[in-house]
Amino acid sequence: MSFRKVRNAHKTENTEDYLELIAELLNSKGEARIVDIANELSIAQATANKTIQRLHNQGFIKKQPYRSIFLTVKGQQIASKSKKRHNTVLKFLMNLGIDQKTASADAEGIEHHVSEKTLKKMEKFNSAKKIV
Amino acid sequence: MSFRKVRNAHKTENTEDYLELIAELLNSKGEARIVDIANELSIAQATANKTIQRLHNQGFIKKQPYRSIFLTVKGQQIASKSKKRHNTVLKFLMNLGIDQKTASADAEGIEHHVSEKTLKKMEKFNSAKKIV
DNA sequence: ATAGAAATATAGCCATAGCTATATTAATTA
DNA sequence: TAATTAATATAGCTATGGCTATATTTCTAT
Ligand SMILES: [Mn+2]
Ligand SMILES: [Mn+2]
Ligand SMILES: [Mn+2]
Ligand SMILES: [Mn+2]
Helix, strand or coil, X not given: CHHHHHHHHHHHHHHHHHHHHHHHHHHHHCCECXXXXXXXXXXXXXXXXXXXXXHHHCCCEXXXXXXXXXXXXXXXXXXXXXXXXXXXXXXXXXXXXXXXXXXXXXXXXXXXXXXXXXHHHHHHHHHCCCXX | CHHHXXXXXXXXXXXXXXXHHHHHHHHHHCCECHHHHHHHHCCCHHHXXXXXXXXXXXXXXXXXXXXXXXXXXXXXXXXXXXXHHHHHHHHHHHHCCCCHHHHHHHXXXXXXXXXXXXXXXXXXXXXXXXXX
8 A cells, every 4th residue: 555655656746846946946036947947956958848848738837938937826835835844854854863964855855755644743843842 | 966866766766665575575475476566566467577577687686487586685685775774764753653554654655765864863763762 | 130148949769667458377276 | 187267478558757969949248
């Protein structure tokens, strides 16, 4: 049963990372460009472009050809939920005593495999610690 | 930087799950059959067969056509390391207060994204708690 | 205004992991 | 032993996400 859940998580995690990153870029730079996404993810621009097309087809993204990218409401919802969850996991790892760099790296993968129940426990753990 | 690490983890995690499972089957039933692997992973037998062929080509598995499967030394090493890590993560989640079922499901995904440093912290946390 | 640079898009390739349908071999049972 | 059932293998399809090379469009500077 668990393996099926993990496979489902893997289907959505690339989407989650893209949407979270796009939201961050929109927030910090005012626009999200494919070239920035490719840089942040350390992938080729053609790869980023292809995935962006998929996200557009799936209704997560608004865009015009050759223009920068925006989130639909559907996309925003996933982005903000993912960001919150990411932050909880990151703080949790740091509260466990892990250095910021390692915690960042691990959180990037772990975040997609944390259930609601586990997330609640992490939040509780964070509340009892320094980094909240 | 982190995203590249996560992608690398995803490249190896299916391999790790297969080898860990094969080791378990060899241990409990004396042999590992493709039909059992497919059942445990909740995938079609053809899919399991194809991945087993890949693992064979990559030197993790010994096999004869139409016969059950064994691990090479290389395969055994990854299996035992993965099993140990899996166990640490599972115990850690349970020590955090998560029920066994949820902890099992989450551990199946999280295990592949845990660095050596984080693993050490989890072990330390486990030592201070009940479930070791 | 236009040439060159930068960004985006597309084409065509690879690997992986899913699936169903079908063929082949092995194991069981009548 | 022969027929049936079970297991394994193969073929052919889909989707995803990597890559490089090249085309197209937009932006920037001269
Ligand atoms: Mn994230
Ligand atoms: Mn992530
Ligand atoms: Mn796993
Ligand atoms: Mn993962």
